[in-house]
């Protein structure tokens with residue numbers, strides 16, 4: 624993808640399977656939204672090959688669009704619509720695209736319950752809170768029972784309970800409904816919890832592609848050991864935490880207090896890989 628003479632995506636190659644949740648991570652401006660907008664058919668790419676449900680999104684017709692669900696970063700419907708009315712209205716569009724295996728649209732009241740809006744079903748959109756509004760965005764995105772779902776920062780503004788319910792919904796969509804889900808998020812704990820695979824974009828290139836465990840192995844030398852001896856606190860990173868702790872005990876014995884060994888979290892892995900990518904010549908690893 625090129626704007627003028629500036630490449631904002633270069634060599635971005637990946638695939639997502641049915642029932643798979645792929646999280647697209649990366650710093651602001653890395654190209655996440657651009658990538659998913661190309662896949663959604665919202666943005667025309669400058670070059671390269673893209674296939675979604677067997678079709679090039681640049682040429683997707685209504686039938687193709689009916690199989691694709693989209694939750695954008697921000698979206699505004701008229702504030703006068705009521706929640707149930709809007710979803711019923713949007714849902715009608717999908718009715719003629721039902722198939723033998725996928726009945727469209729989602730039953731409105733069931734959908735409203737699924738996204739946790741039952742108590743607000745008769746409210747006007749302008750009366751919803753930010754988080755309730757975001758739940759409605761998700762409902763609008765899935766009302767047609769999509770086979771592929773794009774979620775651009777879906778949980779922004781969610782309280783912890785809404786976030787947990789949303790995570791359950793994503794698992795249900797990928798597990799029971801076999802939906803392929805591509806989501807962008809800046810919440811690394813969310814990415815770790817929800818995704819089968821993670822792709823990290825930096826400066827428009829893929830820096831890493833793998834499961835959270837596979838990415839963790841790439842910075843395997845970075846277990847953090849913290850301990851104190853005689854009131855002095857120490858921190859060290861090591862690839863061999865068991866050996867390190869053994870040597871500490873040989874040296875200090877029972878004088879050691881507050882011993883902690885911490886595995887790298889996805890946040891550590893992410894920050895390490897992004898820093899490496901931003902400081903050196905762009906490393907590229909494309910698998911799958």
Ligand SMILES: Nc1ncnc2c1ncn2[C@@H]1O[C@H](COP(=O)(O)OP(=O)(O)OP(=O)(O)O)[C@@H](O)[C@H]1O
Pocket residue numbers: 626631649650651652653654655656657658
């Ligand atoms: N219409 C446009 N014209 C020119 N440049 C653009 C246009 N849209 C996006 N860009 C540039 O493309 C790059 C990628 O932007 P994009 O919105 O895809 O990033 P992102 O990873 O989604 O960021 P964020 O986390 O902030 O949402 C940025 O450098 C942005 O400035």
